[in-house]
Amino acid sequence: MPRGFAVQFLRRKGFLTGMWVVLELLRRNKPFMPWLLASFAVLLSLGSALAGGARASAWAEFREARVRLLLIEPAPGDTVIRGGIVIRPMPDYKTYWRNPGDSGVPPMFDFAGSKGASDFEVRFPMPARFDDGAGGQAWGYKTDVILPFSAKKTGNGPLSISLKLDFAVCGTICIPLAANLSLAGGHLVGSDVINAIDRAEARVPRSLSPAEFAARVRVERRDAGDSPVFTLEIRHDAELEDFAVFAESRGYLHIKAPVQAAPGRHQVVLKGQRPPGDDKRFGPVRFTFGSNKEPYEGVLDLDGNDTSP
Numbered sequence: 001m002p003r004g005f006a007v008q009f010l011r012r013k014g015f016l017t018g019m020w021v022v023l024e025l026l027r028r029n030k031p032f033m034p035w036l037l038a039s040f041a042v043l044l045s046l047g048s049a050l051a052g053g054a055r056a057s058a059w060a061e062f063r064e065a066r067v068r069l070l071l072i073e074p075a076p077g078d079t080v081i082r083g084g085i086v087i088r089p090m091p092d093y094k095t096y097w098r099n100p101g102d103s104g105v106p107p108m109f110d111f112a113g114s115k116g117a118s119d120f121e122v123r124f125p126m127p128a129r130f131d132d133g134a135g136g137q138a139w140g141y142k143t144d145v146i147l148p149f150s151a152k153k154t155g156n157g158p159l160s161i162s163l164k165l166d167f168a169v170c171g172t173i174c175i176p177l178a179a180n181l182s183l184a185g186g187h188l189v190g191s192d193v194i195n196a197i198d199r200a201e202a203r204v205p206r207s208l209s210p211a212e213f214a215a216r217v218r219v220e221r222r223d224a225g226d227s228p229v230f231t232l233e234i235r236h237d238a239e240l241e242d243f244a245v246f247a248e249s250r251g252y253l254h255i256k257a258p259v260q261a262a263p264g265r266h267q268v269v270l271k272g273q274r275p276p277g278d279d280k281r282f283g284p285v286r287f288t289f290g291s292n293k294e295p296y297e298g299v300l301d302l303d304g305n306d307t308s309p
Helices: 003-013 015-028 030-047 191-202 210-216
Strands: 054-056 065-072 080-089 094-101 108-110 117-122 128-131 137-141 145-153 161-170 174-183 187-189 217-222 229-235 244-248 252-255 259-262 265-273 284-290 295-301
Touching: 054 191, 065 161, 065 174, 065 191, 080 094, 080 161, 080 191, 094 244, 128 244, 145 191, 210 217, 210 229, 210 295, 217 295, 244 252, 244 265
Parallel strands: none
Antiparallel strands: 054 065, 054 187, 065 080, 080 145, 094 137, 094 161, 108 161, 117 145, 128 137, 161 174, 217 229, 229 265, 244 284, 252 265, 259 265, 284 295
């Protein structure tokens, strides 16, 4: 059993479960005893290294929210580091997605002080829509959220993650906050944290290829000068109450509430406002759509003359 495979197996199934599987195989497959005994030895050697599983920084406390860093312990030979940024708004507060919608402030991340890691990438789980208090719609998270991140492990020295996090929460008004988080040692946390990061990663929308996107999304365009209207028909199996659409563009796109056109088909109307200046193009529009269980994203050209992507 290769060591890397064993590490991933134990992380996903848990150490005790992994040991039980090998013991069962030993009992049922005596002809393969030498290979299974070798696998058993590998699992034993990894047991102490994986006992903690993950580490967490101290909480940074605010009246409106709490934040901290999580890190899954990299195994020997791992080249990719996985972790998460926990933002826990207090009751009646919300925080924002990478695009806050009609109002709000997106979070900003500065990992410059980290050691032993580079090329950080923070990803965003599927957001929700909520009233921004000024007649518009904000996009973000009403409850706890883990923003999963990955990074490239560099060198063989100690690993230290440092993050300057600028973010905002919203109650009746929008409140900007800043936290300095670090995780050099941190305290051990249980495997439930690894499971929570796995769940957050599963909620990150899957990027669709142009062909996959075209198979799911059809657009009809009505040109009305500076205020065009677009109708999207989207194939997705989510129930209407679980389905949402978000659009990121150079121009402004007001997204009306989705309606169900047929089983497995949702219809969304977008009312556009072209960007100011000489270039009136919306540019490549990134659409995020679906549900928490099945989120997707893809790019659509709303400036073209044809009626399909």
